[in-house]
Amino acid sequence: MRAAIRPVGAADASAFTAAARASRRLHRPWVTAPCDAEAFARYLARFDGVAHHGFVVVAEGELAGAVHLTNVVMARCAAATWATSRSRVSRAAG
Template sequence: MLVGTRVTVRPVAAEDGAAFVVLARQSLRLHRHLIYAPTTATEFGRYLARFDGVAAVGFVVRLNGSGELAGLVNINDITWTPERRGFLGFGGFAATSGHGYVGEAVRLVVRYAFEDLGLDRLEADVQPVNAASRKVVERAGFRLLASPPKAIRIDGEWRDHERWVLTAEDARAAERPQPETTPDR
């Protein structure tokens, strides 16, 4: 379990299914053409089965205090050799969107990916029109690497994405205290 100031992130489990599916259905307009979130029990079962702890790990985001389900964060397509990397996926639910909960959860999962999993690199694909997701990866320290056209298929259509990257080295450097500077006079 990863505990932040406002959210707790824990591995997704079968017991999350009912609430997850309801919230995903309520969030169809928010997610449309941006991310995939299962909206049936069968889809949730397939979604859950993807997370084997080796090639993929999946998390749910819950609000501290109320325990309300606020979103999801995944690390997919993890490769262990020759480089240790994975692809970050994330999304919020409409009922709690716009409050920065998923952004906080992403930063917790990024730390987990580098410190606990020992990954060297995380990448995130974000559609150029998705300003909220761009803000999440920017605030987490990712930098824009490339913009491959028609990179990911969502809702049966190939869509343009921007590829964002964060290395363990860059993440560690960002966490180090920076020396104080004095203004030039």
């Protein structure tokens, strides 16, 4: 299976929110992903490309998950916080 990671964007709204709705039980209580267009717009607004970055994982042409790199500090000691989630579809595929 080929997979790629790329920045999340507005064009991902439909696939992302559908995957989030399908994966609610898988992620609860740890993660609450945006499940509608309004929540997805707020989600995108969090990523400034400097200290906060959002990515999607695409496998075989379909959204398979998300990766967040937040609180990025570029200084003498670079650091960041990362989190991942995957869709129910990717879980079923292995």
